[in-house]
Amino acid sequence: MKFRMIALAILLAGTAAIASARQVLPFVENDYTRALARAKADNLPLFVDAWAPW
Amino acid sequence: MRAYVFTDKALGRYAGRFVWLSIDTENAANAAFLKKYPIPALPTMLVVDPRQQAVVMRYAGGATVAQLQKLLDDGEHAYRARGSSADTLLSSADNLASEGRNAEAVKVYEKAIAAAPKKWGRLGRATESLTFTMMLNRESDRCATLARDLYPRLKGTTSGANVASTGLSCALDIDAQNASRAVLVKTLEADTRQAFDDPRVRAKMSGDDISGLYDALISARADAKDEAGAKALREHWAAFLEKEAATAKTPEQRAVYDSHRLSAYLALNTPEKAIPMLEQSQKDFPDDYNPPARLALAYNAMGRFDDALAASTTALRKAYGPRKIGIYRTRADIFAAKGDKAGARKTIEEAIAYARTLPEASGTTRTIAALEKKLAAMPQ
Numbered sequence: 001m002k003f004r005m006i007a008l009a010i011l012l013a014g015t016a017a018i019a020s021a022r023q024v025l026p027f028v029e030n031d032y033t034r035a036l037a038r039a040k041a042d043n044l045p046l047f048v049d050a051w052a053p054w
Numbered sequence: 055m056r057a058y059v060f061t062d063k064a065l066g067r068y069a070g071r072f073v074w075l076s077i078d079t080e081n082a083a084n085a086a087f088l089k090k091y092p093i094p095a096l097p098t099m100l101v102v103d104p105r106q107q108a109v110v111m112r113y114a115g116g117a118t119v120a121q122l123q124k125l126l127d128d129g130e131h132a133y134r135a136r137g138s139s140a141d142t143l144l145s146s147a148d149n150l151a152s153e154g155r156n157a158e159a160v161k162v163y164e165k166a167i168a169a170a171p172k173k174w175g176r177l178g179r180a181t182e183s184l185t186f187t188m189m190l191n192r193e194s195d196r197c198a199t200l201a202r203d204l205y206p207r208l209k210g211t212t213s214g215a216n217v218a219s220t221g222l223s224c225a226l227d228i229d230a231q232n233a234s235r236a237v238l239v240k241t242l243e244a245d246t247r248q249a250f251d252d253p254r255v256r257a258k259m260s261g262d263d264i265s266g267l268y269d270a271l272i273s274a275r276a277d278a279k280d281e282a283g284a285k286a287l288r289e290h291w292a293a294f295l296e297k298e299a300a301t302a303k304t305p306e307q308r309a310v311y312d313s314h315r316l317s318a319y320l321a322l323n324t325p326e327k328a329i330p331m332l333e334q335s336q337k338d339f340p341d342d343y344n345p346p347a348r349l350a351l352a353y354n355a356m357g358r359f360d361d362a363l364a365a366s367t368t369a370l371r372k373a374y375g376p377r378k379i380g381i382y383r384t385r386a387d388i389f390a391a392k393g394d395k396a397g398a399r400k401t402i403e404e405a406i407a408y409a410r411t412l413p414e415a416s417g418t419t420r421t422i423a424a425l426e427k428k429l430a431a432m433p434q
Contacts, residue, residue, distance in 0.1 A: 024060060045103060048102060049074075049075070049077065049099055
């Protein structure tokens, strides 16, 4: 579970930013309100991947 | 995760079972989300029950495809609330942790582990989350003690490896005057080493995670003042990372190792080795601020200050969010190394002005205070 502490990870931490890597799972990008409404309507749990281009 | 995991076709069967949300923690559009669910480490994965907006599963850290499948199964299980009492307690602890209520979360994780049936399939995750939350709470002694006590039950698993290495990091943070420190460091270094040397465990870990084990083991050798041992491990680490990067199937996968490799090269005092890979990443990902930000660090370590400043200018142009402050800090360091005191001061002033434009959810109050302190200590 290698994780990066936000407070400590200034420049060295992380994985690269990849915007194109999302074909398999239909991610909603950066819109909690919309994703939450959809999860409620579809009666499904909401999976959240919190990341940053580090 | 994005380069290696979310693209895997094996996850296709989960596509219709969740609504999928990606949150870039640097993006100001996510300020409200981050206020509600503070994210202390990256990546963090959550499963939220949309009816109460309650987190039912939370995991801080990356995962392989197999690990993610288990997390998704766990999350679905928790959402349907069909578990044992240990499962329910684990879910409650995850929810408390997701609200930043870490002291309460620690107590409930402990209860979940105490209530666990024999061969509980979630003992590994519960222990990982508990040690991590204790680390956040700066309860280093308790974190290391717990890791030492539970590692034998998790031996041979990836969770065991993570618990040992997190425990080792905690042990190294214990106050030097504390009598328990030496024995905890020694035991947890041996445990981490055992996981590191176990081919069954390594086969199940991502390259990223194995890199984390190197990190903890190198810190332990440095702490023991074993410079030769630390150097040998750093060299081994760099060679491992180069091999992983060489077998990457896409530029995205190769670039995952840039940050680790730069750390290794800086630690080995061979920053020049980082230049070709970073220049390649800069070409492959022209919009990404990471390659020029890392080039600035490498050039600075090489004493090529003008190249470092040029790379830093490029990085600042592309960067956004709280991360940009780190780039300003490096820039100030470059000016200082160059002997340009006025440039260093001006850069920190710019960083403060920029930090004031960020939403409060990014923890900017503390950042601004730290920058102001730095500025006050700088020569005129």
